[in-house]
Amino acid sequence: MFITTKIADLVQIAPEDFSKESFVAIEDNINAKYANKVGNNIFEQAHETTHLTAVFVEFEMVVFRPFKHEVILARITHQTEEGIYLGMDFFNDIFVPAAELPDNSEL
Structure with a gap:
């Protein structure tokens, strides 16, 4: 990570x-x-x-830098059409673009 x-x-x-x-x-x-x-x-x-x-x-x-398909424990703080924002203990503004989300994900 x-x-x-x-x-x-x-x-x-x-x-x-x-x-x-x-x-x-x-x-x-x-x-x-x-x-x-x-x-x-x-x-x-x-x-x-x-x-x-x-x-x-x-x-x-x-x-x-998490590896592709690495599982991390985080909470979704908010989302937009462009992707989701995650919060963790040490980061509060991790952005995951919609294109990087797993297949069948819905925003």
Whole structure:
């Protein structure tokens, strides 16, 4: 259910973060970019701003990634036509797209 993955990325530091300790500014930007993101689109979030400082970083991240057909204990918090939202002890906003639900599921 959890995996560890290595990430190498170019982190952009905005001028308003220059007053922070460098490791704090880098950590804040990594968290803003990766925390609470779902799917593969987390790498497509680029900022088109000038006057940024870019820092190449490598880090490890723990990722919540259930395997396909893995059974997890959760409660349905709400649903839409697009899918269902699940809550667990450690996450409250897990989204499961309708296309990923088992066959014969109804929304």
